[in-house]
Each structure stands twice: as C-alpha cells, then as structure tokens.
Amino acid sequence: MSNVVVLIDTSISGVIRGSATELLVAASRLGTPIAVVVTAQPISAEKVRLLGQYGAATVYNAVSADVATRLTGPQPEALASAVAHFSPSAVIVSNTIDGRDIAGRLAARTAGGLLLDVVDLRIGGDAIVSTHAVFGGAYVAEWAIASRLAIITVRLASFEGAAPEHDPELVVMAVTADLTSHAAVIDAVEEIVSNSTRPELRGAKMVVSGGRGLGSAENFSLVEGLADVLGAAVGASRAAVDAGYVPQSHQVGQTGVTVSPDLYVALGISGAIQHRAGMQTAKTIVAINKDQDAPIFDIADFGIVGDVFSVVPQLVRAIEDRRS
Amino acid sequence: MKIAVLVKHVPDTYGERRLDTTTGLIDRLDDDQVADEINERALEVALSHRDADKSTEVIVISMGPTGAKDALRKCLSMGADSAIHILDDELQGSDAATTAEVLSAALAQQGVDLILAGNESTDGRGGIVPALIAEFLGVALLSSLGSVAVTSSEVSGSRETEFESLRVHTALPAVVSITESSADARFPNFKGIMTAKRKPLTVLTLSQLGIGVEGSVSKSILVSTLERAARGSGTKVIDDGTASAQLVDYLASERLI
Numbered sequence A: 001m002s003n004v005v006v007l008i009d010t011s012i013s014g015v016i017r018g019s020a021t022e023l024l025v026a027a028s029r030l031g032t033p034i035a036v037v038v039t040a041q042p043i044s045a046e047k048v049r050l051l052g053q054y055g056a057a058t059v060y061n062a063v064s065a066d067v068a069t070r071l072t073g074p075q076p077e078a079l080a081s082a083v084a085h086f087s088p089s090a091v092i093v094s095n096t097i098d099g100r101d102i103a104g105r106l107a108a109r110t111a112g113g114l115l116l117d118v119v120d121l122r123i124g125g126d127a128i129v130s131t132h133a134v135f136g137g138a139y140v141a142e143w144a145i146a147s148r149l150a151i152i153t154v155r156l157a158s159f160e161g162a163a164p165e166h167d168p169e170l171v172v173m174a175v176t177a178d179l180t181s182h183a184a185v186i187d188a189v190e191e192i193v194s195n196s197t198r199p200e201l202r203g204a205k206m207v208v209s210g211g212r213g214l215g216s217a218e219n220f221s222l223v224e225g226l227a228d229v230l231g232a233a234v235g236a237s238r239a240a241v242d243a244g245y246v247p248q249s250h251q252v253g254q255t256g257v258t259v260s261p262d263l264y265v266a267l268g269i270s271g272a273i274q275h276r277a278g279m280q281t282a283k284t285i286v287a288i289n290k291d292q293d294a295p296i297f298d299i300a301d302f303g304i305v306g307d308v309f310s311v312v313p314q315l316v317r318a319i320e321d322r323r324s
Numbered sequence B: 001m002k003i004a005v006l007v008k009h010v011p012d013t014y015g016e017r018r019l020d021t022t023t024g025l026i027d028r029l030d031d032d033q034v035a036d037e038i039n040e041r042a043l044e045v046a047l048s049h050r051d052a053d054k055s056t057e058v059i060v061i062s063m064g065p066t067g068a069k070d071a072l073r074k075c076l077s078m079g080a081d082s083a084i085h086i087l088d089d090e091l092q093g094s095d096a097a098t099t100a101e102v103l104s105a106a107l108a109q110q111g112v113d114l115i116l117a118g119n120e121s122t123d124g125r126g127g128i129v130p131a132l133i134a135e136f137l138g139v140a141l142l143s144s145l146g147s148v149a150v151t152s153s154e155v156s157g158s159r160e161t162e163f164e165s166l167r168v169h170t171a172l173p174a175v176v177s178i179t180e181s182s183a184d185a186r187f188p189n190f191k192g193i194m195t196a197k198r199k200p201l202t203v204l205t206l207s208q209l210g211i212g213v214e215g216s217v218s219k220s221i222l223v224s225t226l227e228r229a230a231r232g233s234g235t236k237v238i239d240d241g242t243a244s245a246q247l248v249d250y251l252a253s254e255r256l257i
Helices: A020-028 A045-054 A074-086 A097-110 A218-230 A238-242 A308-323 B037-052 B068-078 B096-110 B129-137 B190-196 B243-253
Strands: A003-007 A032-039 A058-063 A090-094 A113-118 A120-124 A127-134 A139-146 A150-154 A169-174 A185-191 A206-210 A233-236 A263-267 A284-289 A302-305 B002-006 B009-011 B033-035 B057-063 B082-086 B114-118 B140-150 B154-160 B164-171 B174-178 B201-204 B221-227 B235-238
Touching (some): A020 A032, A020 A150, A032 A074, A058 A074, A074 A090, A074 A097, A074 A169, A090 A097, A097 A113, A097 A150, A097 B096, A097 B129, A113 A127, A113 A139, A113 B096, A127 A150, A127 B221, A218 A233, A233 A238, A308 B243, B002 B096, B009 B068, B037 B057, B037 B068, B037 B114, B037 B140, B037 B174, B057 B068, B057 B096, B068 B190, B068 B201, B082 B096, B096 B129, B129 B140, B140 B164, B154 B174
Parallel strands (some): A003 A090, A032 A058, A058 A169, A090 A150, A206 A233, A206 A263, A263 A284, A302 B235, B002 B057, B002 B114, B057 B082
Antiparallel strands (some): A120 A127, A127 A139, A139 B221, A185 B164, B009 B033, B140 B154, B154 B164
C-alpha cells in the first residue's frame, strides 16, 4: 500500500483539532496514513498515541518556531519535506481557508495534481478517484489522478467512521527554511470560541434557518427557539446575514456553508438559487413562508403557507407536547 | 503603485447553472454570465486605494473565453484603468494550477506590486488560485481578508478562518484575497460607462505571454458526472391554524422527532 500524507489541523497554540479523525479516515481509504503535525514545540507522546488511535501509522512532527508568527508558512515546507521523505501517492489537507493556502503552495512547488473540496475518495485501478458535489450537489462528478502526486482538500464533515488503529512511529524534523521573504506576519490571533451549546452548522443532522421574513435580529430568536427544541444548528439565508440579523458564519448557501442534514427547516426564506445551492441535498426539507409562490416550496417536502410568527410558536409547543 | 485585480467571468448565481456532463466542465458559453461579485469587491479595494493615492494604477486581468471581456469592460466602467484578457483556445478546460501559472506569467510581465482577488469563485469554489499564484511568484499571501488596509509599502487586514480571527500584515509585493465581508463595490456611473469604451483592453494569447502549456491543461481526468434528479415538491398546506399539528405528524412519521 502506498503512503498517504495527511496534514493534521492544529490551532496556532498547538492543539490538535477535531478534524484529525476524519482526515485520517479519508487517508486510510487510499493507503497508509502518515500524519504531519506542525507545531512550535515537539508534540507529546500522548498526542502521538492519540493520532495512532485515529489511524496514523507514522507521525511526522515538523517543529518550527514560525508557527505562531508566519501565516501558513511552515506547513508547505513540512509537507514538501514529508513528500520527499515518504514518496506518498497523495497529500490530504482539510478544505479550510488555511488548508487551501497550504495545498496551493504545495501544488505549485511539486507540480502535483489538485483534487479540491472532495466529499469521497477511492482507489480505481492505478488512479485516485475523488467525488465532488458541484453547484451545491446539483451534480456529482468524479475526477481521477494517476501517475503523479495527488494533492487533495477534503470537505469537513464528509468522511465518517474510523480508520484502523496503529502504534505510530514518531519522526521529528525541524523546519529551517527562511520564510521571511514570502510568508505574511501574524500580529494577533484570537480563537473563535462558540459560546453556544447548539451543534456546529457544518455537519449538523438538523438545521433550522431563518431569512429576511424574520424581519429583525430580535425576531431571529424564533429560529433559535425551534432549533433548540429540535436540537438543531442555526442557519440563515444571505438576505438575513446582509440585513445584519445574524453573523456571516451562519450563512447557508452558495457563498456560505453547504449543509446536507437529515432535516432542514427554512423559516421566512424565499429560496433563491443562491440559498438552495447550500441546502438542496438535505434529506427532508420543511418550509414555512407567507408567500405561497416562494421558490422554496418547489423543493420542500412539507410546506406551510403561513405566518412564521404564529406557526412557529405553535410548532414548538406541539413538538414539546408530543414529547411529554 | 500598480495593482492587479483578478476577474473571473462566471455563470450568474441567480440563474440556473449547468455542468456539461460529458466534459465535467462548467458551461461557460451561456449568455447568463457575469463578473463574479467577489471580484468587484476586490476591485473596490484597489479603487479606494487609488482614490487616496492618485498615482495608483489599477489593471484588471481575466483568463477565459470570449465572454470574459464583458466582465473586464464592467470593471473598466467601475474605474479600472486598463484590462488584460488572456484568450487562447488551448486553455480550454484548464485546471486551477494551469490557470494560476498563466495568470502568474501575465502578472510577472506587468510587474505589479499588489494582486487582489476574491477568496473563491462562485462556480468552481476552489479558492486556491491566489495561493498558487503567490507560490509561482514567490511572494506573500494574505488570504480571506474581511478588511484590508493598503499603504505604499505594506498591506494588512483581518482574517477570519473557520477557527480563528487574526490580524496579519506583509510587505509588498503580495497577493491578497478578500471575502464577502470586504466593502461593497461601487456602481459604475455614467461617466465611467462612457470612458470605459476608450480604455485599453489588451487581448493576449499564450505565445504573446511567452509561455506554452506542456502536456494537458488539467492534471486530473474526468471519470463521471451525474446530474442529481431535480427535487420535487411534496405536501403544501395553507395554514388554517392546524398546519403546525400536521407538520408535527409528518415529522413524527419521518422519525425526525
């Protein structure tokens, strides 16, 4: 089996992020996972064991004092070094803002072929075959790379299950490249802490979203109330975000988060294509809107033409009644 | 200072977008194509710097089929000084790496101080071309900035990722990509539209850029494409006071509550 290099996401302070499991699951589909961890200080034996439990056969710890100061500077260096060391068939990174920057630099440097925003992976003959959801899942495309290094960014919350456990070998290397000419400087960093107990929007099993029809930021509590009774994440249409009802991180759609939950509830959302592109692959769609011609009803499994301000409170009570 | 803004001509997100299921490529010959909205925000960053420093020159650059010139003309009417359209049949089906390599050649030829782009296009959504260009040109990258400040020697801004908010800066030359949180683009005014027609729009082929494409313009090969069956609509009820109860029954029958 060929080696597959995986870049483990870490915070700037060195904490291993939750995406490690799914990245290693993705890698184990293609070969033997080599986990690359880029940190300011060598990682602990405990973290090495943990990555082994997640599926890493080898942990390649690249140590660089620049992690906290040079924006995505040491990571491409570490990956290029891991590629030279392990001759992998593929390099996997998460399809995040940092991951894409790192993958782009690595691809330009190694002339590897890019497979971006991948939702599934398999080996097909002598090629690596990736699945992509195009235009919000309106199309599904498979692309392949053979006989050259594949550089893959995987969409988070796409790979489930667990990879086989290993007792990993640890290799430590120091990143010595001078990054000053081409890596930007990090002046300050603040971890985004979610103070919400609600599920993360990306990968949520249920999502309740609100649109312009809510009318104000205060009224958005209606969306949150229904989300809480369902145990759902809170989303929003671009119109609601543009109107300032909720932060941009809640935006579901073409230019926001793409979700594929079991249940998607759209409240006061007209259903412009921009929004549908981010949620149309949901298993069940429920829409409540006072405009009976709203395009959201064309794709809703259950639609209610009515006033969200009267229907939603009734709905919350009815769900609570059924449960008790 | 010379600023280049990268522009992509894309299918309008408010229309129905098509994928050619035999090539796996986005249908780019459709009439319903526009300059990607995020590019207009990138242009706004360049134009507001020029408002403050009149010596700034703003070039817009696009690689794409014939229709891309319409996107460039729009940018000229908004206030860009000149445009470059890289047009070559050989580039059809180019992947992100080839696109970035070709754009890098044009940018190197122009000798620009700052390259501005959107964080990701609304069609391909790869979001990787800025990083590829930064590496090809050997310069710094500030990606996904929600706000940007440009001086004659430096660029800085705020960068919000999935996990962190950062303050970042770098010396020029640099590549910067901006997000939807960046300032809204200005509208072309009448004078802009009239003068746009007289502004230079240069069309360049690969040989004029002094580069050739070795092998394929895409390193990946299409295996299959499938159009998902369109979603139909299900039950639609007009609320008479019982709709929420009907919905609860439906959710229970689907085992969703």
